[in-house]
Amino acid sequence: MEQHLDLHFPLFARGYNMKNEAVYLVLKEDLPEACKYFVHERGGRIFTILGNDERQIHGSFALYYIFSIDSEQQFITLKILIGESDLTFPSITNKIPAANWYEREIFDLLGIMPLNHPSPYPLIFHHERPRGFYPLRKEFSLDVKIPHQQVVEHFTKVEGTGIVQIPVGPIHAGIIEPGHFRFSAVGDTVIHLNARLFYTHRGIEKRSEGMPLNQALLLAERICGVCALSHAASFAHAVENIGQTELPERARFLRTIFLELERLYNHIGDVGNICAGFGFAFGISQGSRLREELLQLNERITGHRYLRGVIRLGGTHVDLSLSQIRDIRNTLHRIESEFRELTEILLSHEIAMNRMQSTGRLSLSQVMDLEVVGPAARASGRNIDIRRDQPYAAYSILSFSVPHYTEGDVLARIRVRIDEAFQSFSLIDQAIDRLPTGKICTPINDLPAYHWAFGWSESPRGENVHWFMTGPNQTIYRYRIRSAAYSNWPAVPLAVQGNIIPDFPLINKSFELCYSCCDR
């Protein structure tokens, strides 16, 4: 089959792309077959899918399908060209359901229509946007205001005696981001859930066009509040991949330390937050207290609680002195033992266990179909972790295990977080022990125009993938951000089915997904 593919799809530009990325230029009609081959026979998983307006470069649009083949530490990129005369492409969602959102987004933002898509509804602009406004086309100017039309929205209806619809949001009682949830329920039991997100889409990808790389890094840091560092690291990784810049050893270790500090404050805070789903005030306050201590540690050592301004292209901006390292060690040592105490209390608490066990179950086949990532995937038995599977920073040198469970319920998801937090303590310890001396930043090589690369990192919610193509003079031509939340949101409605409505906040919290990571 490989040979067949090589003959069938002419090999394209393998030379100038990333060293472990094979690129195939595929004809539009061969796309479903090629995707099926890489996903089903080669064990690839969707890394990201994007559309790009390349008419200025060679006269047509292009779609990129990027698969990660973890077992071979390799990436496959399928590129198809879409001429302006026929702005369609064959949908693969029927065969590979995880492609659903990506394909709908391509239509919303670029106006290239997926043919035979099972659910061809707007994703990002909902229904209130008239057709014909495609922001990611290059002729679309930033100052255009898209008109708004009043429409009555239709959600999947479940009908029958005793079935009621309960609309919740987009404005919520708590301080959370906007999302509309529509439950169809019989009594307390959820039959079906529609989740509608993308209420505050910010157009970051459009905004970044033409932006110098250093400024785009600051923009990447601001995609999300709680995984600011993972986003910055992913973007910097992509820049370093295009320019083939070798990071200084010390920078690789420093990045690892900071990335794990980010995971720690997220995981420990999330373990506390999940307790809010069943009103366990002790857990909430202890979790947020420990998280606050970690945030203050971040502020002391980097100057920013959420670790912004830590990454620079080609390394890091912040170095650690001996006294700071001592500070990290002492603080983490204390927090580790306190966190252990908290988890022991939580996991032996009868009511807490009762509420978490078998709640919000996600099966392995659902997880595989939707290509869920991060702790949610590992809780259902999908053993992926990009830190181990496609190592970056210093993860190939340090030893750590990837905790995974098979139950797929809220309890398994909280357990994955707890275990990972302890792995993070150990990773930071190892990284500090082996922290090499030397410089922390190296100038990045000049990037050739119209080349692409991608960078990735395992954020506390799963892998973030940043793909970008360079424009002339060290600027950005197209920037595509795929966050973990983007992969995981479609799984939440499935996990809720068959559970009672009062468990929804608990299930939702156990995924701890980010709205702003989607609303790029």
Next chain:
Amino acid sequence: MFQIFSKIWKTGVVTQKDDFSEAPPLFRGKPVFGTTACNGCGQCIKVCPTGAITLINYQLLSLSYSSCIFCDICTGECKTGTIQPTTEYRLATKHKPDLTITTSFPQKGDDEHVASAGSFRPENAAKPY
């Protein structure tokens, strides 16, 4: 149950009184104009990612806290130390003009030794994003 009570007892009160006197030394607070004079190189205007630093009539260098994102890039670029980093985080004011600070910007040829440095022209500034 006993464990929970004991942990709560041991933790005690952790909230702080509102006298957060000083932020940690590395904290990136608002940048200010120090006492050293600006040499007019214009580097800060070029590197500011949000266009918070601007030039008014070729005479005044102005920094607006309403657009500043406290990235600290300008303070790193400033060779004369005119822009100084501080750890000040209390930015609220009732008077909007308080959010803009200015310092004098040498004009071209003002002084022998800044002649070359003072050649900055606004058209060289990066587009504010």
